[in-house]
Amino acid sequence: MASSEREENEWPSEEVEMKAVSVDLEEGGGVKRAVSNSSFMPKPRTPMRLAFGEVCTYVPAQFEVPGVLNSLKKAGKAVRSAFSSEVARAPERQILHNITGVVNPGEVVAIMGPSGSGKTTFISLLAGRNGLRTTGTILYNDQHKPTDKTFKRTVGFVSQEDVMFEGLTVFETLYYTAVLRLPRAMTDAEKRERVYIILEVLGISKVKGSIIGGFRVGRRGISGGEKKRVAIGQELLYNPSVILLDEPTSGLDSTTALNLIGTLETLAQVGNRTIVTTIHQPSSRIYQMLDKLLLMGQGHLLFYGDASAATDYFAEIGYAMPYGMNPADYFLDVASGWSGDGEDSGSTSATDPELKALLRAIEEKPYSRPEVGEVVLNESYGPTAEAFGHQWKNSIAYRGEGKELLGPRYHTQVYVICVRSLKERRFERFSSDSLFTVFFMAILCGVLWFQAGVGASLATYVGAGDVAALLFFLVTFLSFNILFSSIFTFPNEKNMLLKEREAGMYPISAFFFGRTLADIPLDTLIPVTVTTIIYVMAGLKPTAGAFFLTLTVVLITCFTAGSLGLLIGAAFLNLKRAQSAATVLMLTIMLTGGFFVKDIPVWLSWISYLSYIQYAWDALINIHLKGRVPVCADPSSCEGLLAQIQYGSLGMQFGILMLMLTVLRFAVYLSLRFGAKNR
Numbered sequence: 285m286a287s288s289e290r291e292e293n294e295w296p297s298e299e300v301e302m303k304a305v306s307v308d309l310e311e312g313g314g315v316k317r318a319v320s321n322s323s324f325m326p327k328p329r330t331p332m333r334l335a336f337g338e339v340c341t342y343v344p345a346q347f348e349v350p351g352v353l354n355s356l357k358k359a360g361k362a363v364r365s366a367f368s369s370e371v372a373r374a375p376e377r378q379i380l381h382n383i384t385g386v387v388n389p390g391e392v393v394a395i396m397g398p399s400g401s402g403k404t405t406f407i408s409l410l411a412g413r414n415g416l417r418t419t420g421t422i423l424y425n426d427q428h429k430p431t432d433k434t435f436k437r438t439v440g441f442v443s444q445e446d447v448m449f450e451g452l453t454v455f456e457t458l459y460y461t462a463v464l465r466l467p468r469a470m471t472d473a474e475k476r477e478r479v480y481i482i483l484e485v486l487g488i489s490k491v492k493g494s495i496i497g498g499f500r501v502g503r504r505g506i507s508g509g510e511k512k513r514v515a516i517g518q519e520l521l522y523n524p525s526v527i528l529l530d531e532p533t534s535g536l537d538s539t540t541a542l543n544l545i546g547t548l549e550t551l552a553q554v555g556n557r558t559i560v561t562t563i564h565q566p567s568s569r570i571y572q573m574l575d576k577l578l579l580m581g582q583g584h585l586l587f588y589g590d591a592s593a594a595t596d597y598f599a600e601i602g603y604a605m606p607y608g609m610n611p612a613d614y615f616l617d618v619a620s621g622w623s624g625d626g627e628d629s630g631s632t633s634a635t636d637p638e639l640k641a642l643l644r645a646i647e648e649k650p651y652s653r654p655e656v657g658e659v660v661l662n663e664s665y666g667p668t669a670e671a672f673g674h675q676w677k678n679s680i681a682y683r684g685e686g687k688e689l690l691g692p693r694y695h696t697q698v699y700v701i702c703v704r705s706l707k708e709r710r711f712e713r714f715s716s717d718s719l720f721t722v723f724f725m726a727i728l729c730g731v732l733w734f735q736a737g738v739g740a741s742l743a744t745y746v747g748a749g750d751v752a753a754l755l756f757f758l759v760t761f762l763s764f765n766i767l768f769s770s771i772f773t774f775p776n777e778k779n780m781l782l783k784e785r786e787a788g789m790y791p792i793s794a795f796f797f798g799r800t801l802a803d804i805p806l807d808t809l810i811p812v813t814v815t816t817i818i819y820v821m822a823g824l825k826p827t828a829g830a831f832f833l834t835l836t837v838v839l840i841t842c843f844t845a846g847s848l849g850l851l852i853g854a855a856f857l858n859l860k861r862a863q864s865a866a867t868v869l870m871l872t873i874m875l876t877g878g879f880f881v882k883d884i885p886v887w888l889s890w891i892s893y894l895s896y897i898q899y900a901w902d903a904l905i906n907i908h909l910k911g912r913v914p915v916c917a918d919p920s921s922c923e924g925l926l927a928q929i930q931y932g933s934l935g936m937q938f939g940i941l942m943l944m945l946t947v948l949r950f951a952v953y954l955s956l957r958f959g960a961k962n963r
């Protein structure tokens with residue numbers, strides 16, 4: 285890449301000094317080139333000073349049972365308070381108490397405290413990802429609130445749980461994030477280059493070809509520590525000025541944790557980044573490496589300053605650390621309300637006398653952090669809006685025209701989401717368990733209905749009735765199989781969707797179209813194979829036209845069922861509820877499909893018009909039986925199932941199925957568009 289281009293893309297060679305890396309760009313891109321240490325991680329354009337003052341957070345004192353009754357109660361209260369001058373607030377519990385401090389660029393602040401002390405709540409407030417009632421101020425560079433939609437997207441946030449596609453490799457995970465998040469001015473080779481550099485920096489190059497793995501894909505993949513590094517890498521890709529991490533070292537051995545904290549320290553120092561991380565129980569070696577410590581106890585700020593000064597400060601206020609103890613362990617004991625006199629109070633309630641005494645001592649002699657002097661934020665840096673990901677200036681393409689470069693093009697977003705989804709879902713769709721189920725059932729049907737569809741068998745009402753039953757089973761079995769696996773899609777991907785939407789990586793419509801495209805091959809392969817096996821074994825109508833029409837009906841039905849499954853999943857985004865709703869719907873559709881009950885009560889008969897199975901079955905009967913079975917002139921004298929069959933118009937049946945498919949797909953889109961952000 286020409287040096288002028290590199291400057292334009294914010295990869296200034298002289299600013300990079302962290303670690304010598306030499307990587308080969310082979311995968312996919314076909315480029316093979318050594319990258320010198322001079323091109324490692326660029327400095328973010330805008331250093332960020334984070335200031336928080338008097339931050340208090342409250343949660344409802346009582347758990348509110350979700351459900352219709354509670355919603356009605358809430359609505360009633362809202363109406364009452366609208367007509368009354370007194371605003372009645374539900375009882376609340378305060379979980380953060382006046383947290384105040386400043387984090388300068390280049391600093392790493394470790395938030396420590398016992399379990400339940402408010403670390404996660406506080407860090408998610410700093411990231412603008414907490415909807416709890418909060419007072420006080422949190423500002424970046426005195427102007428950006430973390431909840432500002434545009435600003436929030438520029439903050440790197442690594443949550444406690446790893447939100448990743450389990451079926452992708454480490455390289456794919458980072459590469460697809462790079463494509464979705466980095467500006468389109470960067471070429472594909474540059475994006476790959478950045479991925480490789482991050483793999484090197486985080487020490488995960490050797491696992492770049494391994495899958496993430498996990499419960500959903502049923503395979504073990506990379507280790508917990510490596511997953512955490514991938515999650516950090518995803519955020520580092522777009523070079524944020526602020527990186528917030530929630531317990532990045534939990535579950536890691538002490539050496540790996542030490543390396544990780546070391547990497548964070550270097551990233552802060554070299555790139556003038558502002559880094560805040562919660563940390564549960566650091567080893568003494570990690571503690572010594574910490575720059576700044578923010579100690580919390582039951583939502584109170586107990587100490588904020590140089591980690592190295594904390595021991596002396598606590599000794600000054602009467603909490604001297606016993607000799608030889610790990611300071612981190614000691615501070616956690618102190619913050620839990622244990623004074624070190626050998627008597628564990630055992631209680632960590634808000635009225636804990638030990639904690640009260642500590643807070644009094646802190647109040648009497650507060651820690652005064654040595655003056656750091658005014659941090660001068662480099663004026664030559666561009667405004668925040670230009671500093672990150674999507675809005676970097678594309679000075680190569682639009683030099684001098686003042687146009688801003690947005691993220692990847694829409695079709696690229698759709699393409700990446702589609703490919704990613706195909707790779708992720710192949711495990712579930714083509715798992716040996718599900719393949720065994722469908723193929724076992726296909727062979728069983730073939731054996732049970734062996735050659736039932738040949739002309740001679742159709743000559744009797746009983747024989748024709750058997751074929752009608754087979755056709756009903758075919759559409760029911762295949763479509764329900766897809767319906768049930770589709771309901772898991774959105775609940776499983778909910779966290780990923782929310783995370784990527786919060787980062788502004790793509791619009792919902794791109795996600796929807798990408799997923800829809802991925803569904804086509806995934807939902808086609810099994811129905812086509814199973815239908816072909818049954819078709820041949822059962823000896824159904826031996827013409828190419830009938831075969832392809834049958835396949836078309838089966839596929840439209842499967843896509844319709846898949847859409848219904850997606851809709852249920854998207855509407856509930858909760859697996860248990862989605863499963864219950866799917867069972868009720870599935871049985872309703874089956875019972876009203878026309879096979880089991882002929883005389884549906886008039887007041888319930890409208891349901892049968894909504895049953896896609898009914899139209900699919902009618903269409904298949906039209907294709908296979910019309911003109912091939914004896915005409916029943918007098919229904920009372922005919923036996924069996926065929927007595928009441930009216931063939932109807934095949935075109936109409938296709939039309940209704942297509943209409944149902946379109947309406948359901950559109951409903952899935954609406955449900956995602958308006959529902960996903962509220963969960």
Ligand SMILES: Nc1ncnc2c1ncn2[C@@H]1O[C@H](COP(=O)(O)OP(=O)(O)OP(=O)(O)O)[C@@H](O)[C@H]1O
Binds near residue numbers: 397400402405
């Ligand atoms: N949405 C919420 N509703 C009710 N209580 C909440 C909510 N969020 C947090 N809390 C409560 O606030 C307190 C602090 O929780 P938080 O998760 O921030 O603690 P933590 O220090 O991160 O704990 P851990 O180390 O165990 O993750 C806890 O008592 C928790 O029960």
